[in-house]
Amino acid sequence: MKIRNDGPALAGWNVAWEMPDGQEITNSWNGRFVQTGAHVDVGNLDWNKDIPAGSNIEFGFNGSHTGRNRTPASLSVNGVKCTMAVAAPPPSPRPAACEATYQISDQWNTGFTANVRIRNDGDPLAGWKVVWDMPDGQRVTNSWNGRFTQSGSHVEVGHLDWNRDIATGSNIEFGFNGSHAGANRAPSSLSLNGVACALVTVAPSPTPAPTATPSPIPTPTPSPAPTASPSPAPTPTPAPTSSPSPTPAPTGPCQADYQVTAQWNDGFTANVKVRNNGTALDGWTVAWTMPSGQTVTGMWNGQYVQTGPQVAVTPADWNRQIASGASIEFGFNGSHSGSNAVPGVLTLNGAACATTTGGGTPTPTPVPVAPGAPAGLSATVADNAVVNLVWTAADAFAQGFRIERRTAAGVDWALVAETAAGVPSFGDGTVAMGNDYEYRVYAFNAVGNSPPATASASLPTLLKYGESQYQKQGCASCHGKDGKGGFTNKPLVHFTADQLATLTEIIRVRMPPSKPANCVSNCAAGTAKYIIEVLAAAASGGGGGGGNACAGSPPPGGRALRLLTRQEYQNTVNDLLGLSENLVHLLPEENRVDGFDNNVATNLVTSIRLEAFLTQAEALAAKAVQQNWNALLPCTQQDAACARRFVEAFGKRAYRRPLTPEEADAYAALFGQGSFREGVEATITHMLVSPNFLYRSELGEVQADGTYKLTPYETASALSYLFLGSLPDGELVSAADQNLLDTPDQRIAHASRLLSLPRSRNRVGHFVGQWLLGTSPYTLPEKDQAVYPRYDAAVRSAMSEELIGFFDHVAFESTQSFPELFTANYVVVDDTLADYYGLGRPGGSGFAPVTVSDGTRTGILTLGAVLSRYANSNESHPFKRGGFLYKRLLCRDLPLPANAGFIQAPQPDPNATTRQRFEFHSKSNTSCYGCHQYLDGPGFGFENYDGAGIFRASENGQAIDASGVLRGLETFTPTEELSFTDLPDLSRKIAASPTAAQCAARQYYRFATGRREASSDSCALDSFLQTYSANGHNLQTMLLGIVNAPGFTVRRADQ
Missing domain, CATH: 2.60.40.290 (Immunoglobulin-like)
Known part of the structure; x- marks a missing residue:
């Protein structure tokens, strides 16, 4: 508020008004506020009590309302009514989600x-x-x-x-x-x-030592409603009445002045000024610790975050740049609980400032009392060797904490340790495995002890701990739950008791492959003990084999609702409505996981998606009614009976199941709200935005063993969307009506039928593109036209079609074998791509195989889509191509480089090859070698192909060297090395690799299930991979076999 004094000078003032809608003030600045019911009084502070004639009284506040927020009808100063001008608030911007x-x-x-x-x-x-x-x-x-x-x-x-x-x-x-x-x-x-x-x-303020772990408090803490901040425009800070402390001579990078300018019962106002004695700043953080637990309630000229006593202030948009010698000024209101001591030191961007302070009140000397009991004591076990205790001090009276322990079966408490008052945590490393412990923690001072806080911890035996780590570290997902080899065919059950130390060391140094040395100490020792004493013993005793490997195992997947992808949505509405609309680019893009667009957990209907679906539903319904009226209706008479028939027939196709009577009644009622035609259009619109349409149900029906089996209609949808990416056709619906999808033979028969349909090729291509490219096959990157002038939109489109057509040719028209994907002596091209590659044209108007006899094209590794996808816009990129081989073809997860920051590609050099530049780049930083020992070798094998997929024998006048070493093909350990001479040689090694063949199936399992595999998938995934392997890595076996893998029609109840 701003009030101009048009009368004589004031030596003290009080402003009063009535809140018209019961609004309540929540915090304020530049005045002393008192509210009684709807009546508000604001009095002056010490520094702003004198208001000369013609000057202004200015103060502000945040408040709450219950929906209505009118301004007061009148306002008075010292009992004199003022004329009022009320500024309308600016329109609120649409909030982010x-x-x-x-x-x-x-x-x-x-x-x-x-x-x-x-x-x-x-x-x-x-x-x-x-x-x-x-x-x-x-x-x-x-x-x-x-x-x-x-x-x-x-x-x-x-x-x-x-x-x-x-x-x-x-x-x-x-x-x-x-x-x-x-x-x-x-x-x-x-x-x-x-x-x-x-x-x-x-960002943090630097601290010399780690703080204690915060207590994981298992009760929700209500968050205060967000409060508006005063205007971000810079305003002069009012001077305090007390004399400011003298400004010290410039020392260090900054000088800070913290002044409490007003203080009342439980609140205060403070102003902060920080002079920058260093270089000019573009962005700043001023931080300090509140010594008396004060809380900032509102701030001007800055943005703040407070965590406990720690306060960090960052700039508003207009004051982020501070020249050398200039000052940062901001202020705030705060609350205190009686003591309002000023901070000792303020920091600017982590550097301590020479700090002067003023105002505030000293911390009162507390009446000597015993401290309160520590709160929130928790005990967690680390590596089965240390029990970490964490708690929170109840008050400021503790001089320290005393930790006592006993075994759960014992009676005597023993002192374990004492910690200082500021150290509310302790790690007990004197525990023994296989024991249960009870802990109690006291706070103490000279007066006495607090009541104790208690907690307990259980440490399993080394063997039980090893069993849990075998699952947690992912051993079962590679070697099988029984240790007999799993999908890697690397059994562990041959280890004997004499080899315990050897196995422990292997695990400690190499395991898990994706993160070596992640399982050390008790983790390594316990896992080795479990492998030898349980898994190997069971195998040598004849246990663990034969029969259905997954009998008795819980289903791998939980119950779920799977949102239709953009492609599935487009296919479904076109099939449902008889349209040919291109809708993919009109809908929000999916969240991809492992390159796939159908991840169950990350793709949900958000407000943005719902708005897009609603827009499309209205337009599609109108177009369908206009263009396909006769095809939509199962009857000609436009009466209630026909409306009911339409609702039930159309609803069964839209929901992929029969409607319930209640659903049918609700939709039939729409026909009573307008004309028959309007009823049809309204029904279609409503159904297209229903969760029953947008999500594909995999909830199932509960069985006697507590699992959930997919209904016949859910099974029909699972088959149809896997192979066609759209709703079930008439044959599938008829089979579901008769419950003829229950047996493996019935499902395989329909899967084979669907896979034989021409439209299934697009669905298979959708998988292949995402498997190899990590995105849609039709989104190949553009290139620098100055470097690659022939690489245009027509070539990119042809490369996308080649990728899909090549896989389809191998899987459906040739040997169907995985090795042919990497050893084929042909390409599947049209005239555009044949000319681009410099090959003979296939003739005709479409794509067809063309033999390549010079070895320059040998399958997946030489496809133009792959080569251009994993390159820069102006050059090839060995590291991207090496990463593609490990991640997409071998299913190896290479971690991102630690502490590497932004990595710039090597600068062009007209006198060096790309290999020479990148080789020097990676070898010049030895910390990068952990990953680059895997990436570099295969990445350099691609160097006969430029960034746009064209074969080249030389670069910058030098012959290309495409030889290299492939490390860890089967074991993902650097000691396993395979040398190759060029890309065709590398392709042959990938073609012969069981790991590569199984990775293709693993990627398809992710695509089919809509999730990355977890330990719960190990049994079902192993069964699927073994069937695929037993059939010679036949690609059609891979595509079809998934429908009979354990868990295809059964779900867990826990999701």
Whole structure:
């Protein structure tokens, strides 16, 4: 508010008004506010009580309302009524779906603590998942207030039972401790339930040592409603009445002045000024610790984040640039609980400033009392060797904490340790495996002890711990649950007791392959013990073999609703309505996982998607009614009986199951709201935005053993969408009506029929493109036309068709064998691509095989789509091509380089080949060798092909060297080496590799199930892979065999 004094000078003032709609003030600045019911009084502070004639009184506040927010009818100053001018608030911008703050609140040598807060600006949530990628390979080590999972750099956090429901405007808050290898940048993006959030990141103030792990408190803490900040325009800070402390001579990089300018019962106002004595700044963070637990309630001229006593302030948009010698000025209101001591030191961008302070009150000397009991004591076990205790001090009276322990079966408590008052955590490394422990923690001071906080911890035996780690570390997914070889055909059951030390060392150094040395100490020892004493013993005793390998195992997949992909949506509405619409590019893009667009967990109907679906539904319904009226209706008379027949017939196709009577009644009622034609159009529109249409059900029906079996109609949809990417045809629906999809023979018969249809080739091509390219096969990148002038849109389109046509030719018209994918002496091209490759034309108007006798084209590794996809816009890229081979063809996950930052490609050199430049680039940094020992060899094998897929024998006047060493083809260990002379030689080695053949099937399993395989998939996946292997890695066996893999028609109840 701004009030101009048009009368005589004022030596003190009081402004009063009535809130017309019961609004309540929640916090304020530049005045002393008192509210009684609807009546508000605002009095002056010490520094702004004198208002000369013609000057202004200015103050502000945040408030809450219940829907209506009118302005007061009148306002008075010192009892005199003022004339009023009310400024209408600017229109509120449309809020983002969410706003996230990622704050690194503490950081030390190799660790850090981070807190994440996400405000839900969308619809209320009944369950949530937050996802981001760690930019520097950081690892989450423990967490609170969320269920964390991490795969490589990818982190997912799900709700717990108590914080699953998040109202609109409320916050999700969780945190974690993590480790880093030097670099610790915040993520560049973060999403909530698949929707990208507006992200604010806050860097840490440096601390010399790690802080204690926060307690994972299992009860929700209500988040305060967000409050508006005063105007971000810079305003002069009012001077305090007390004399400011003298400004010290410039020392260090900055000088800070922190002044408490006003203080009342439980609140205060403070102004901060920081002079930059260093170089000019483009962005800044001022940080300090509140010594008395004060809380910032509102701020001007800056943005703040407070975590406990730690406060970090960053610029508003207009004041981020601070010249050398210039100052940062901001202020805030805060609350205190009686003591309002000023901070000791402020920091600017992590550097301590020479700090002067003023105002505030000293911390009162507390009356001597015994401390309160520690809160939230938790005990967690690390590597079955250390019990980590974490708690929270109840008050400020503790001088320290005393930790006592006893075995659960014992009676005597023993003192384990004492910690200082500021150390609310302890790691007990004196525990023994196989024991249960009870702990109690006291706070103490000179007066006495607090009541104890208690917790317990159980440490399994080394053997039981090894059993759990065998699953957790992924051993079962590679070697099989029984250790007999799994899909890698690398059995473990041949190890004997005499080889325990050897096996332990192998696990400690090499395992798991995707992250060597991740399982050490008790993890390695326990896993080796479990392999030898349980798995090997069972195998030597004749156990674990024969019969159905998955009998008695829980189904691999949980119950789910699978959102139609854009391609599936387009196919389905066109088949349902008799249209030929191109809709893929009119719908929001899917969230891809492992390159596939149909991941169940990450693709849901968001508000953005729903808006797009609604727009399409209205347009499609109108067009279908206009163009296909006779085809849509099963009858000619436009009466209630015909309406009912239409609803039931159309609904059965749209929902892929018969409608319930209630559903049919509801849709039939639409015909009573207008004309018959309008009823048809309204029914179609409503059905196309129904979850029953947009999602494909895999919920199943409960069985006697607690599992869920897909209904005949769900099975029909599973088959149809796997092979056609669209709704079931008449034969499948008829089979479902008669329950004729229950046996393996029945499913295989329909799968074979569907796969023989010409339209199934597009669906297979959709899989192949995503498997090999990690994206749609029709999204090949553009190139620098100055470097590759012949690589145009027509060539890109032909390369996409070649990719699909080549796989289809091998799988359906040639040997059907996996090796031919890498040894074929032909290409499948049209005239455009034949001319581009410099080959003879196939003749005709379409694509056809053309023999290549000079060895320049030998299957997948030489396809133009692959070569151009994994290259830069102006040159080839050996590292991208090596990564493609390991990730897409061998299913090996290479971790992102730790602490590497942005890696620039080597600069062009007219006197060197691409291999020479990239080889020097990788070898000049030895820290990169862990990954590049795998990438470089096969990547250089592609160098006979430029960045646009054209064969070349030389580069910059030098002969191409395409020889190399392929490491870890079968074992993913660097000691396994295979030398090759060129790309055809490398292709032959891939063609003969069981790992590569099984990776193709593994990728298809991911595509078919809509998820990345987990330990629960090991049995079903092993069975699928063994059937494929037993049939000579036949590609049609791979495509068809999935429908009879264990779990295709059965689901778990836990999802």
